[in-house]
Amino acid sequence: MTRRKTPPRKLHSGHFAFMRALAQGLDERASWDRYLGLEGEHADLRQVRRTSAWIRDQFAAAARREHRPGTARLILLDPDRFASAPAIPSLAEFAEARGMEDFSEAEQLEAYEEAYPSAGTGGQGAPAATSRRGRVIERQLEALRWLQGLVAQDPKPGDGVAAWLNPSLSARLERAGIPTLVALVERINAIGARWWVDVPGVGELKALRILDWLHANEEVLGLQVGVHAETPRAQLSQVDLAAVVPAATAIRPYEKFILPAELNGNAGRYRAPREKCRLMAADDREAVGAWLASKKAGVEDGTLSSTQRAYRKEAERLLLWAILERKKALSSLSEEDTTAFRSFLSAPPATWCGPRHRQRWSPLWRPLEGPLGTVALRQSLIILRSLFGYWVSQGYVVGNPFAAVALPPGPQRPLGSSRTLTFAQWDHIDALLQGHCDSQVDRRLRRSMHWLYATGLRLAEITAARCEDLERVDYRTGDGAMATGWLLLVTGKGGRNRQVPVPGELVEELGDELARHGFERQVGAMSNRGTHVLARFDSGVKQPASWSASALYQALKAFMAEASKGLPESDTEQLMKFSTHWLRHSHASHALQGRGVQRPVPLQVVQNNLGHVSIGTTSMYLITERDERTKAMQAFWKTKI
Template identity: 50%
Template sequence: MRSSGRKLHAGHFAFMRALVEGLDLDKSWDRYLATEGSATDKRVKRSTIAWIRSEFAAAAKRENKPGTARLVLLNLGGPTEDAPAPASKPTAKAPPTLEEFVQAIGMEDFSEAEQIERYVEEYGKASQEDPKERTRLQRRARLIKRQLLALDWLEQSVSQLPAGGDSVEAWFAPSLAGHLKKAGLHTLFLLAERINGVGWRWWTVAPGIGELKGARITEWMKLHADSTYLPIGEHALIRRSEADPGQLALVVRPATDLVPLEKFKVPAELDGSQGAFRAERSLLSASNDYEAITAWLATKQEQPNTQRAYRREAERLLLWTVLERGKAMSSLTTEDAMAFMAFLKEPPARWCAPRHLQRWSPLWRPLEGPLKAPARQQAQRILSGLFNFLMKQSYMIGNPFSGVTPPKVPVRPLGSGRTLTRDQWAALEAVAAEDKSLLGRRRARALHWLYATGLRTAELCAAKCGDLEAVDYIDATGAQRVGWILNVIGKGTKHRGVVVPSSLVDEFQRDLADHGKGTVTDEANKGLAILADLDKDDQGNKEGWTPSGLYKAMKRVMQSAAATMDGPNAERLMAASTHWLRHSHASHGLNSGAVSMMVARQNMGHASLNTLSKYLTTERDVAIREIEKFAGGKKPHE
């Protein structure tokens, strides 16, 4: 049953006019009613046409036009999905009586003349040269003209325009509206917000709505933007890979609102030019707090990952200071700093959004949710560093965060709770090996490189073929072999050489050869990312995944592996992330005895062996085995 809350729009009338005029049914459907469903779905088509006619008739009756109500129920446009005409009438069976025919097609309320005309249309055998046939055709033409005039009158009387606050069920087919509502998109406003905020693939949030239906809904929303006052950006009409960065940059306009730092407009009275704790003379040319933050971030431009982390914390502080505290950043007191740390622990919902929403999106927010103690501790450390920098540059006279007690974080072994077991790793390998698609092979490549090298996500994303170096070495048998070192610039812009198993390089070489790209040492491949999409490199794309893209790719593999396991194993894999592979590399290598502390330290990029010792569980395992032996292998309650 269709919702009584559905409204009639211009598309319904245009479609029915096309039907009356005998135009192609499927083409008319795709043109005017594509959001109702597929033109090939006869059931949907029949029920939609029947609903439209019934709504037309009901509207005419409300206007005290019973004749018009009967007229719009007539099918005058030839065969339709709700009244299909047989290819050929059976000759062996006599036609039904007029009474039987009328009951079969539901024309009991029509005049006898109309009933006879329809009966003759279906079963008459007179030729067009017959005067009676000509009379019938003339009468039918008059009825079609009357019906078209009736549709024009009805459209003026009952057709409505969509408004932004309307429910989706008022304008879309019940099944489509149901999928949208399950995804939390209850109104046209929320739907437009989602489309503009995510772009082409906005529909992934709503199971049951695929790419085709999503594109049709987007087009419908764009068509009715004048009445809803909900414009759909051009970026939402094309795939992300085809979108111009400049186009995306225009989606969110500069504002004094919850927008990224680069779009944030600080009111003049809160910009810090007259901050309470500004020093008289500064080594910075910055005249306000925003410019001071920019100068601080510029000192980290050679460390893009560090710069992103610093920007995130400064961004949150500046937004909170202006939007929530109503102060300039250079006017913050120690009490303000304490209030900000409490805010990070329990931020309002409007400050939070999923992490996958990118900075160009109007749905972006500075937080995902409440920050745990380690994240708050890091935020305080970074912000204290910001104010120390500003003090050293004589921009400010004090550091409000220096008097704030840092959150207490329990000291736990490095990687504790974030290391995969051998069985969990085996499940990941198995799932990755099963996917033979091009994307699946690329995910498997990333999975094995992360685990076998212990690289950080950003380090692997930045790795190029030109960073690989072939070196001669002597193996355990005394034979000379060729090994591989990946030259990495890690934290603090420190260089280290990470040993890469030759099996990984060999596998990568085979992939390159399959795509006609030579070897990793070829000059043409020097700038090719280790994780590049080799199928797209022909268009000049040498880049691999971004850290965010790699994170999502690995989460997909981990979720698939979780589906193959039960209980705690499944829960652990669902919670795992790319960084777990780095911890697992160190833990598995050290505890198996296959990797020494010295080698693990070099691959992981840790400054101290003491850090690596926290991965070792051998002493713990020995202790458990000895106590179990002492107790006779019995459980305490036994």
């Protein structure tokens, strides 16, 4: 295997400044921190000595290339090898020491020159003496000035990081997919202040040194690190983030995509007569907005619901593809176009794809992660069929180009059968949760997993749940005795409300957490109104915010990755694919199966917990019923065939 040749490092003005400081006897550590801090800690003396030797060698090599071997030798000299000349007293000091204060100046000079024959005198009668060490330093400084003008370079955006940064540091950046300086600045701007987290071996201190170097060379590079990339994410407003990437007719999120006037759909080929349209929309963007609004508003502050975000994602992909790839307005798409779009989703170009966790403000955001699987492709086409169906019903277009597009086959296996925890896996996870460190963050993680598993709520539903949504109720047990339970009011898809039973133990645990942070222990107390079930009590504000859906998702993914260690290989591989939705699947499957003395939960109860409109959807979780049918028929076949 041929190893890639590493480009040689380049000399910059900092190298020369550092060597000038050393030549003049300035403090080595202070000079290192000032000019070469990017190379590493000054306390690492081996690194300091190694870098200093490399700089001297590079200087000498440059001098030899210019056919100046004397300068090359001079650069390598250590001035400390040469002793300074003995100190010579001034004329006044000499006269005082000899008791000649009352003599004339001419007599003093005569005696002085007799005592110090090698000393000359300056214009003011002061002696001037130059040591060999001083002459070496002076000549070295002169040589450094000449060399700097000859070989010092300014960094360029396309230069490799290995040309300018410490070799070990540049190697880590290259392994993380950051080969050049422009790629480095783009990565920092795209991720923000904690960009270094995804670069193994680069911590906060090294990241700050890199930023300092980039700032020092900002003008010559022509690359600028954005203010947002040096500010913690929590301190940035939506306005700050929105300014990172300008709106354009390019791969941009829906809200930043500029429709060209000729393709905005105002004169779409399949637009219905204006007098028959019941939408106020002037173009396709506004018509998409009307469709999204018809899916119900999200929260009171106007943010989109999870359903609206899912629908926007599919409309966004189609809009970008239609304009950028097909050069058509949405209202001009034909059946042939929609068939081509289906093929596009099955094999999108790499430039359209990126990791899911890149946020919409980031330059690294992309509309797709990669080719859509069968289930995701089917869902996408169904949603887009719904979009055009809405437009047809409102008289915006005359037909639905997605109506005749063949849908991929629906799932044949029970819902979530490949994304459900076994009882043994859940027991393992629950044991780890019980032994989790007792910090506020760890308790919140434990609480979130227990709530999701016990209730079957969606991610958006659990992060939106507040204390006032919990209601204490009295009910009769199977033997007729009275008992107390809890119900959680949940607003699910389509704005439909339902009440989901919650274990009393989880409510008590929430009360303990509230009391721990100075809130009323009674969950239903008026003072607890507005406090989320998964509140971030570490946020340092009077009314703590809820744990965001994205942060909860990432935290549970990280925990499950750790939980998978030490398990059999098949379990490890499965748990590495875990997402929060698995807990919803597991709730439904485990409840419908029953376990030991626990009887299966009635199908209608699980349907309510999950918020399914159709009981047929919930029945797809009946894995046990399927297995029992198969087992019974196997026994029958053995006796009859």
